[in-house]
Amino acid sequence: MDIILIIKEYIKKLSENYKNESTDHYDFWNEHIKYVYIESIKLAKKYNADIEIVSLAALLHDVALIKKVGTKKEHHINGKIIADEILTNYNYPKQKKEKVLNCIMNHRSSKNATTKEELCIADADILSHFDNIPMQFDLAFNKFNKNLYNVREFLLDWFEKDYNDLSDETKQEFKTRYQEICKIVLGK
Ligand SMILES: [Fe+2]
Ligand SMILES: [Fe+2]
Structure with a gap:
C-alpha cells in the first residue's frame, strides 16, 4: 500500500483513540x-513543492x-522523533525522511521554514483555522472563557495574528478571504 495511505489511516486511528480516551474529546x-x-497539498502545487513530502x-x-x-x-x-520511528519502520528512504522530519520540526512558523515544503506545512497549519471557523469559536468559548460580548474582539485578534504568521506569498492570496472573515463572520 502507498505510504501516504498507510500514514493517513494510522493518524485517523490515533485521532479516534485520542477522541475516545481524552478528557477534551478533541477530534484531531x-x-x-x-x-x-x-491546504498543504494545494500550496505544494502552487509553490511546486514535493507533494509526497x-x-x-x-x-x-x-x-x-x-x-x-x-x-x-x-x-x-517530539513529533520529529516519533515520525522518524514510524517512517523508519516502513523503510521510508532516509533522504526523503529527513525532509519530512524538517517540515515537522519547523511547522510552528513560516518564519522558520527553510524549504518550500516546510513553508507549505507552516502556512497550511494556519490556513486550517480559516477553514474551520466553528472550531475557533469553540476554543474562544470553552478554552479561553470568552462570551458573546467579547468573542468578536478576541477572534479578530486571533485571526490577525494567524494572518500575520503566514508567509508573504500566501498572505497575498488569502488577503481577501481574511478580510471577508473579519467582515462577514466578525462584523468588522
Ligand atoms: Fe503543531
Ligand atoms: Fe497543527
Missing part, C-alpha cells in the same frame, strides 16, 4: 489534520499531540 483528524493535509509531513506534524507525548511547547521536537 476532522477538526485539524484533514484541513492541514488538504508535504503530504506525509501534514499528516504527521502534530503526531506528538495526538499521541499525548510531552508538552505542547515541544510537540514539534
